[in-house]
Amino acid sequence: MDAMLFYVLVGAVAVAAIARWRGWPAPLLVTAVALAASFLPFIPELEIDGHLLLNVVLPPLLYSAALDVSFVGFKRSLPQIRRLGIWLVLLTAVMVGLVAWLILPSLTLPGALLLGAIVAPPDAVSAAAIGRKLGLPRRIMTVLSGESLINDATSLTLYRVFAAIIAGAALTVWDGVWQFVLAVVVGVIVGLVFGIVLHQLRMRMADPVVTGTFGLLVPFGAYAIAEHLGGSGVLAVVAMGLYVGFNAPRTEYTTRQQEAPLWLSADLLLESFVFAYIGLMFRRVLSDLGSESVGHILLLSGAVLLVVLVVRPLYIYPAHAIARWQQRARLRRWELVVAKGRFSRKQSVRPGRQPITTEQMKRRLTEPELSWKDNAIISWAGMRGVVTLATALAAADLAALDDESSHAIVIVAFVVTVATLMLQGLTLPVLIRMLGVASDTDREADARAIAAVRQRSREAGVVFLEAKRAEWAQKYGPAEMKAFDGLTERMVRVESDAEDVQELEESVPRPSYDDLAVLMKGWLQVRREVLLEERDADNLDEEVMRELMAALDAEELALDTRGGIGA
Template sequence: MEITGGVLATIIVAIAVAAIARWRGVGIAIPLLVVGAIIGALPFGPVAPDDAGEVFLLILAPLIFGEAMSTSFFDFRRQRGPILALAIGLVVLSSFAVGAVAQWIMPGLSLSLAFALGAVLSPTDAVAVASVARRGALPRRIVTILEGESLVNDGTGLTLLRVALTAAALGAVTVGDVLLILTLSIVGGLIVGIAIGLIIVWVMRTVRDDLIANCLILIAPFPSYLIAEEIGGSGILAVVATALLVANAMLSNRRFRGRMASVAVWRQLTFILTAFAFFLVGLEIPATLIALAPGELRIVILLVVAVLAVLFVSRLLFVFAMVGLSHLGSRERLGPREAIVLAWAGARGPVSGLAAFSIPAAAIATEFADEHRILLATTFCVIAITLLLSPTLSLVARLVGVHGDDEGERAAALKAALVARGLEALDQAVEQGIIDGQPIDAAAERSVRDTLTSLMPASQSASESESADQVWQLEGRVLRAQYEELLRLRDEEGMPDAIVRPVMHALDLQSEAHKGRQSP
């Protein structure tokens, strides 16, 4: 994809629309979709790129990486049962169901291309689901399951798409071929992703230059994706694995001071890429509809209605079966109300749209070249409708009586525990009576104690006194103790990362302020 004036104009328009939507307090997906469709219908203006490989590498890989960076590895591990069931089992079921319906409506369509349509539309979208789930005031556990599912099922869906496109190119594949592709995709993607993630984690722990570590984190999705794809693995799965490892290391390593800079950069980059991806989906909708031959619109309408029904029914049945058959690998059991919310959260988005770019080349290379227009139009219409319905998730949750967790009380308890641990560390230091060979001044102790009880930085009057050096050293001990207590509460007592992250951010700010007050 060349960086031309048209591409830059597209990015600028997408960011402008997203910024206005965010400023007005609404989700960015629907405005970007609508504006993109309007611009795409004009006889002039930017067009969506048609090189699927470059799209996946330049947009999708860092976009998925950024979303995975904001996902808790700790929470993901706790909810791995339902996440993996939905991300693997449901995607396989939906792919076959959609493929069967597509071939029933279009009897002349090849099985491989029908299955490709199912593979493209079966995964929920990480970007769309994360946006809706976080804005919907849902319970933390539901949000974790939805976000984890949407990250992992991208790898599953794209792997199934690879199987379908291979079958379309070769004419047929055996069961052995399918198993080989699936094994290489999953194992190869995980090995590459974990290996690159461990390398970055090692750099974070051994190299004291935060700039180097953050630069490696910034480029991490590209080698993860490229190397995994080169060996036949899932590039998206590799990107997710790398991001989860890096995000967990950033949160667990109190000595890593590049955390705030990295989080800020990835928030901005994810926002830009999300806006661009949704805008591209909107741009593609008019072109796919205009390209339809007379009489094909009716088939598209039938396909869209049928596919939407199949996706919803298969998800509903699978979720209720999953809830009824197991405890989902966690200590708490989901109920029918939560199952309804999980079943309704089926938004598709940029991942499906970008994956759809892979379909035309395979279709044109076969005797079913005419059908590729219908498949593309169906794909983008299903994406648009699910995105338009996605804001109703919070309404459905309220109707069935599912409410968000009251995390304020737990956050207050967490802060109280940190203050208590900090006071304990201060008392231990005062009991020793000496710090850096000098007796502890009462003013230094009082200043740090006041800082702890108010969770505010120490007053400047103390830093200007003769005991400023002792204040600085005592603050350092207190901060180290608070970091350790925060990680203990997270790792040993299961404090959710949704609560830990903002407190960790506050400690990072205090730590940066503390370093800035270091005496020469």
């Protein structure tokens, strides 16, 4: 098994590498190749316990996805994310459960609802991997990524409730609600505690290798401890990832430089394995089809797949319309408050923050705009993945389920996962092109925001350099002030691009490289603070801020690298 696992990992990464090289969606190609490979007689069946799969694969994938999600965007889109990540999961689980019970009564109603909970949540890996490749607009990716981060918590909580009922526990609706509330509260608290501790470690420890290693370990700890305390391990990892990702710009640039390629490699390895495992499951599915009820199980698989595909758009459009009506009502109430003079710019001001303007307050009361075309993309981007298969495998081991029910759950989960991956994954690019949904508006808005923040950065840098002028004069004397003025003029003009480091050094012959580096690092830090201020004021998208921050990190790395070479 150990050798087989190694071969699967190597093969999956190799196929993913080919897909990336050719510009193809890697998840789809890996799944398709694994499906074909499962027919080969020399490929043994890969059996992994569902609980082990959840505990080993899910935490790092969720944490990495949460690190990449814009917390500001997540917070603004939270109403949309909550509708999809909680209420749509509940509705899908109930509808699938009722249909499954009608088609295969031997499942029993709790067993059918258990199946509904298993196939209800779209997968974080599938949504992020395919969505990034397709270049979906940020407003859509934020909703899809946010949904896939929290819907697993809803699904796994439902799974625990129905598994307990199948095992003979007498649970009421209120017991189920209490379990969900406990899962949310405990999961978020555990995640924030882990996130705060990890952030403080990253702030105080200068060794990026050590902090990066801790970053790889803590998702497993947060997940396991939250689950042990009755909370949601999923929400614990997500809360930790959102907190650490939001505060990452405040850490040393070396930590960010070390962390980015580390998680990119981990994502490639784990995502490739997940999609390969999905394809290789086909052999087990074929063996499970040996029961006498094969016709009923195949009918059930097709019916559940249809329900999963249809329920999503039938829920999204009415829910969106209701939310827009509620938003208009909120805005009318807000306009009345402003008209009566009850709003003060001094309200809700925290120390060190600018007062909240009426425009900012209005923006906080509104959801990001989604057109009917955007909702069509979201409706068709419900690919299932590792959570569905892992929970199905875990359910198959429940002692209270008979063999036919266990086989039915595994087969249906496999059919829904593969069918949604291949059907929706292959047709989603066509739908995007047909509807003309692209990220052009994102690029235009980003260009305007970048121009504005560069102007602010330049102004803040000038203030910083003026403050350093007297210090420079005292240290090197009036003779060097002309060189200093030329240096600062060039820094403001080129914003100290990494390529101009040598030119800047040569323009100041007498001060040492270390003196120049200190001045330039101060200039870079001022620009970082401007970026953070603009993000916190909701004037700059967090993803754009991260791109600009990465450019500043590269400049500082060039300074340190050149300094090391010179030494």
